[in-house]
Amino acid sequence: QRQASSDSACTIYSLSSGHVKCGVSVIRLSGPRTKQALRAIIASGSKNTQNGFEFEPKPRQAYLKSFYHPVSKEMIDRGLLLWFPGPASFTGEDSCEFQVHGSLAVIAAMLDALGQCDGLRPAEPGEFTKRAFFGGKLDLTEVEGLADLIHAETEAQRKQALLQSTGALARLYDSWRKRLIRCAAHLEAYIDFAEEEQIEGGVILQLTRELNTVKAEIRDHLNDQRQGELLRDGVRTCIVGAPNVGKSSLLNMLCQRSVSIVTPQAGTTRDIIETMHNFGGYPVVFADTAGLRRQTSDAIELEGMQRAKQWINQSDLILLVADARELATLDSSQSKSLTNYIEKYLNDLDIQLDLYNGNVLKLVANKTDTLTTDELKNLHKLSNILTISCLQPTNEALQRFLQALEQQLQQLCGTPRAEHPRITHMRYRQQLERCIEHIDIFLSDYKPDVYPDMAIAAQKLRQSVRCIERITGHVSCEDILDVVFKDFCIGK
Ligand code: GDP
Ligand code: ZN
Known part of the structure; x- marks a missing residue:
């Protein structure tokens, strides 16, 4: 499981549409105090209409509401409100969306109003997505796919980014990861329960075969003439x-x-x-x-x-x-x-x-x-x-x-296809190459008639798993996270 974000106790808010005049602007909130904040914004403050504080929104339903400044009690705008309770939300946390008229004055007043609510602060660039990642909603390839989708400039780029953001690479890499873990676990089971001479040749053969299959699949994936990277x-x-x-x-x-x-x-x-x-x-x-x-x-x-x-x-x-x-x-x-x-x-x-x-x-x-x-x-x-x-x-x-x-x-x-998700980042390629190297090191030690130190052998195999986990973000890797989230826009 991923480590929690440093201050997920905080509720964040941000304008998710651009800072330009437009028909409708979207302001998003995420975090534990989301419901209090949305209630404070729809409570007008006059004594007989304090019912904003009891408002119980239904999940994923649009409400047409008046929005008020919680301090001045002045009405800011009338717009749509949507409530997305965690964990079934984008971030995995309680979140909501205000859709208001897209003038700079309305946006400024709404952001000021939210800033007055208890426990709220403006979101950093990419912070919603970061929370989705730490909440286990997205792996790093999906996060990077999402960033690419936001930046996509051409039709082919859009297709490729969409596939990646919806998990095409995540599923592929996770299946390799699980198979390698299973191989290592198999091996470790023998360390615990069997004497070396009791290991059956059949088991070893099976393990070697599976590792060679995974290796061949990764090789095939690597042999792509860099099409995905060229498109990106x-x-x-x-x-x-x-x-x-x-x-x-x-x-x-x-x-x-x-x-x-x-x-x-x-x-x-x-x-x-x-x-x-x-x-x-x-x-x-x-x-x-x-x-x-x-x-x-x-x-x-x-x-x-x-x-x-x-x-x-x-x-x-x-x-x-x-x-x-x-x-x-x-x-x-x-x-x-x-x-x-x-x-x-x-x-x-x-x-x-x-x-x-x-x-x-x-x-x-x-x-x-x-x-x-x-x-x-x-x-x-x-x-x-x-x-x-x-x-x-x-x-x-x-x-x-x-x-x-x-x-x-x-x-x-080439053409982006769901059945053949492609490598889009040099980082993926490097880790996959290292993964193969680790499998090879293991296979060269471990032959049907040679019984190396099983614990060491299993460890070598675990190294190959770690390479894939560095791509998907299953292991903590602050350096990679910094790079990935650096290019994100505010409000995403
Ligand atoms: P560069 O030095 O390779 O960059 O060549 P330029 O684009 O600066 O062009 C050199 C000269 O060839 C210029 O006088 C152009 O007007 C001329 N030129 C470029 N393309 C054509 C063409 O298709 N037909 C003709 N007749 N002249 C051309
Ligand atoms: Zn020239």
Whole structure:
């Protein structure tokens, strides 16, 4: 069971909708004094209508009520009140919701009124969710899924976050955890009840088989080409090519044709300007790596080039821009000629790519407007190449280009599915890899005809359980909690 939050005795309140003018605003409360507070807010104070103090709300039912300031007794607004008694609430505690008119004045008056109620204080960012976590309502993957759902910018991101916030990963990880615990418990039972020589070979075989099965399932889950992470964090995309081939023009065109995404984490790679964009539901992070030129003696420019090259190798998608004129002269009947061209081009640019990490390179032939019809036909015969004129894009060419780009993104990000929840955080991946390592250490010690010290062997197996528990938050891990809840909004 999880340790209790430091001051769960406190009742917290917060505006859960944004601090902007809107039709309806939602203010939430959670904690043991919720019912007293809601009663104080609906009691008008005049002698014959003190019945607010006896008001007995039914769970999860909306009441239309007048809300009063408990000190000035002045009416603030008329709105809806909902009561969610614990433990069947989001936080697991008694909680309630006030829905009031969304003006800044009403919100300010309501928050002031709640501040006057006994034992209430404003909630910290993410504190409602933190209470839900400590109350055992959500595990950490669900908490992080919820944070992602709140921050989701594209349709595919929303789907993935929704699955995770409703427990798709939690169930998977918990099933592995339970199976590993069962294996360890099995082993421990023998330590207590049997002499070493009495252990049946069959039991050992069964244990080994189960561990190998769990291991294979985790391996399979890890072998995902980072699709979930790409969808969550955005597909890092760079545009490279020789000077004047139209890199900036392409970047500008793509940025104009996409919905830009505002992210608080933008610009994480120093000195390279990053922007996030939505292409057909898939998030793309562009970096402007302008100035990737081969020969330069300027120190600052050299430094910039170094960074740009680093970025290229960290990119998930590389758009290599070339002049359509050059490509049009290639022999389309020879598939090798394009590969050779790309190799030579990269070499001329002094770019070494290790295309092993799942990243993809796409050749873009720009300036098709400079070609004759025949040349363009020849160019279209080359397979696996995108064509565009950034200067004079026809609607048809642009559609084709964007469609091909979206298709590529879809391949990189995959499709979120309930049956196959995906790793969305590096942290999960690292712990799962360690989990496998611990299972392997155990298996290498423990063979059918070798009987190691059982207590030590069982302990090693318990280590693998702990790795999974670090993902889900079953073991206390303050450092992880700080990171997880840091990015939460107020009121959630
Ligand atoms: P960069 O150096 O690779 O970033 O190239 P720019 O985007 O700055 O473009 C270099 C030059 O090529 C500019 O004069 C552009 O107007 C021109 N240019 C870019 N795209 C096209 C195109 O599709 N057709 C033609 N004809 N010119 C283009
Ligand atoms: Zn440029």
